[in-house]
Amino acid sequence: MDPSSPAKAPSLAHDPGHAWEEFVVASVYPEPGTKAKADYRNYDAPARDTVREFYRENHRHQTYDFVQRKRREFLALERKRMSVFEACDFLNTLVDDSDPDIELDQLQHLLQTSEAIRRDGHEDWFVLVGLMHDLGKVLCLYGEPQWAVVGDTFPVGCRHSERIVYHEFFADNPDSVDPRYNTPLGVYTEGCGLRNVLMSWGHDEYLFHVMKNYLPEPALYMIRYHSFYAWHREGEYAWLTDEHDRQMLPWVQKFNPYDLYSKSPHPPNWTELKPYYENLVAKYLPANVAF
Ligand code: FE
Numbered sequence: 001m002d003p004s005s006p007a008k009a010p011s012l013a014h015d016p017g018h019a020w021e022e023f024v025v026a027s028v029y030p031e032p033g034t035k036a037k038a039d040y041r042n043y044d045a046p047a048r049d050t051v052r053e054f055y056r057e058n059h060r061h062q063t064y065d066f067v068q069r070k071r072r073e074f075l076a077l078e079r080k081r082m083s084v085f086e087a088c089d090f091l092n093t094l095v096d097d098s099d100p101d102i103e104l105d106q107l108q109h110l111l112q113t114s115e116a117i118r119r120d121g122h123e124d125w126f127v128l129v130g131l132m133h134d135l136g137k138v139l140c141l142y143g144e145p146q147w148a149v150v151g152d153t154f155p156v157g158c159r160h161s162e163r164i165v166y167h168e169f170f171a172d173n174p175d176s177v178d179p180r181y182n183t184p185l186g187v188y189t190e191g192c193g194l195r196n197v198l199m200s201w202g203h204d205e206y207l208f209h210v211m212k213n214y215l216p217e218p219a220l221y222m223i224r225y226h227s228f229y230a231w232h233r234e235g236e237y238a239w240l241t242d243e244h245d246r247q248m249l250p251w252v253q254k255f256n257p258y259d260l261y262s263k264s265p266h267p268p269n270w271t272e273l274k275p276y277y278e279n280l281v282a283k284y285l286p287a288n289v290a291f
């Protein structure tokens with residue numbers, strides 16, 4: 001990281017997820033064939049302060065109890081009914097216009113992801129996942145803090161894997177000294193299956209519940225676990241998974257590079273693409289979806 005360009009610090013406060021995704025690509029999981037720009041553990045890099053603070057908050061507050069509260073608060077899906085396109089527009093109101101360096105708005109990230117999937121000739125529901133995978137970030141528009149919307153996700157109710165980014169901040173999480181929650185299995189039984197495991201609260205789990213009646217199973221896995229890096233990139237938490245999870249894992253892994261590395265110098269043209277996506281959305285989803 002170039003210390004002479006502090007203005008390039010990720011502005012996480014305004015743009016949920018984008019600065020975090022940039023951090024992941026730049027410093028944790030660089031594109032194959034490229035080198036990480038800087039080790040994220042380089043504590044002297046001031047540009048990383050916002051991301052580090054984000055992790056500090058996330059790891060401190062995402063407890064078993066917190067997740068249960070958030071699920072009760074949001075999973076009734078009684079907040080808003082809207083079409084997928086209204087949700088995209090709604091999400092796009094989050095664009096950070098204070099930082100011209102962050103050139104991608106939310107819709108562009110979604111479109112670039114879906115278009116890259118489409119270019120590779122994948123099934124249409126896979127393309128649709130690309131378009132919708134971050135719509136759960138509308139949680140931010142309900143006033144939820146960043147650390148409860150974006151970032152990588154992990155199981156709660158059992159010991160935190162040391163492979164989770166900034167693992168040391170879990171020292172501030174009360175669950176890590178609670179004997180009910182700080183063993184490898186915690187409240188779970190071995191091989192119980194991820195569907196029986198509570199994940200830290202964020203846009204993935206929320207959108208899974210919004211979409212669960214409409215999409216094929218691999219699509220739902222991609223949505224639900226796309227930020228569960230400790231599992232799909234690090235191979236952790238295998239002791240909680242069952243055969244079905246293991247069958248679905250390759251789909252989650254197939255999706256991840258599109259999410260991280262599909263940034264294109266030629267932004268897709270939404271007006272041109274809209275008819276294709278209107279048809280695609282109509283094939284799988286009702287006109288209005290409960291969020
Ligand atoms: Fe995401």
Ligand code: FE
Pocket residue numbers: 109133134259
């Ligand atoms: Fe994304």
